[in-house]
Amino acid sequence: MREEDRNDIRKLTLFRNMTSPAFDELMHAAYDQVFPAQLELVRQGEAANFLHVVLEGAVELYANWQDRDTTMAVVQPVATFILAACMRDAPYLMSARTLQRSRIVLIPAVDVRAAFSRDPGFALATVQELAEGYRSLVRHAKNLKLRNARERLGAYLLQRSDYAGAQGFVLPQEKRLLASYLGMTPESLSRAFKALRDHGVHIDGMRVTITDPAALKALVQTDSLLDSPLNIP
Amino acid sequence: MREEDRNDIRKLTLFRNMTSPAFDELMHAAYDQVFPAQLELVRQGEAANFLHVVLEGAVELYANWQDRDTTMAVVQPVATFILAACMRDAPYLMSARTLQRSRIVLIPAVDVRAAFSRDPGFALATVQELAEGYRSLVRHAKNLKLRNARERLGAYLLQRSDYAGAQGFVLPQEKRLLASYLGMTPESLSRAFKALRDHGVHIDGMRVTITDPAALKALVQTDSLLDSPLNIP
DNA sequence: TACCATATTTGATCTGGATCAACCTCCGAC
DNA sequence: GTCGGAGGTTGATCCAGATCAAATATGGTA
Structure with a gap:
């Protein structure tokens, strides 16, 4: 594995507080x-x-049942899943596929569990990671059950716009994936975008600009208990 | 706290593998x-x-946003939330209220976190509990996104019927709560019950009997990746 | 550059489930 | 017992979002 990748992984909150020997051992069993x-x-x-661990590229987590599919999440570097x-x-409850050419590190699950038992710092980080994952799923479920399609899209865009400049931001994935993640069809997403034009959203292809954040916030009523802050830098 | 309650708590998977001193300390800070x-x-x-920790009674976990409410789960004894x-x-992402007169033990969160650091058995159990909670939320979200209202009800009934005898089982909560949990209105739930009469479900008040499990399973297509097995005894 | 396949948008229509409005039914308090 | 209020059911209607169909846009490839 490349030295640089190792360092990127080491910086993740999940691995940051491991002892070096434990981390080395875990990485020894891993391969990218x-x-x-x-x-x-x-x-x-x-x-x-x-x-x-996704180091480069992007991975979609999705689920299917009968002939229906739904996107559960899109994982972007650097993050684990x-x-x-x-x-x-x-057994995995979700499937995963690369959306782009991706560099991925695979760490044997047995070694992860062993590290958990041996390294208290890693144990704590694991619990924090799982608890945060749990909480973000609670938010996702609340979002699905409490908001309509237009509100879900608006909230998503506001969340994404946190780190955007005046020239807006680019959607990190295809619209059909976004639609599926937000629990609607691509057609409905397209119409939701159109409906949001009257509420301060300008869209051009994949580039989105929030021209009137106040108007959008008024519509969406963002709420820290529903909308998780993005923690991509 | 009553000796009997202490023992019930001790039997939970979360506390089963703690050392006795750690458990005693945790219980010392707790009160029922x-x-x-x-x-x-x-x-x-x-x-x-x-x-x-719910020892007796029942607790509803619910969330609200604007003027909308939704039931996220009903916690039954003996279980933690x-x-x-x-x-x-x-901050809590969900609210909780008693559905019946309930006996509940409150354990200070600081002590729980302290026990996590001190007792490896408890740390492992915590992670298992959180991971299982995470997985059951993934199932809930998949269920909401992949199934329609009738299918969600059918799957719920099949899950509940696992431990039922020939005389069926009694719904553990009011129908309006069940409706909200399943992501529909009480009216829709009522109609879904009616629709399931043609698929092997007999209902009389709160008592449900699956008269033709095969027919219901054919409709619902239960799936271990969507429907969690009940682990009430 | 031209072409093809796939994503996206748009329009028309349909429908599952929500909403609104009665009505019924059960149960607990008196 | 009966009264009152909440839960539950039923019917009528509505509507958000799905589906179906077709036209455009977009991006990758020869």
């Missing part, structure tokens, strides 16, 4: 790999053998 | 209390000062 776009990394129902299944040693 | 029905125990947005907020030392 570059995957092409649209590759299925994980299929729901399989045993959780690896904790995954499917920690819960690894800790429980249980 | 009986609350009347319909009392708000926790309001969303407040600081998470206590881990709660809001562990994630306690571990993160963050």
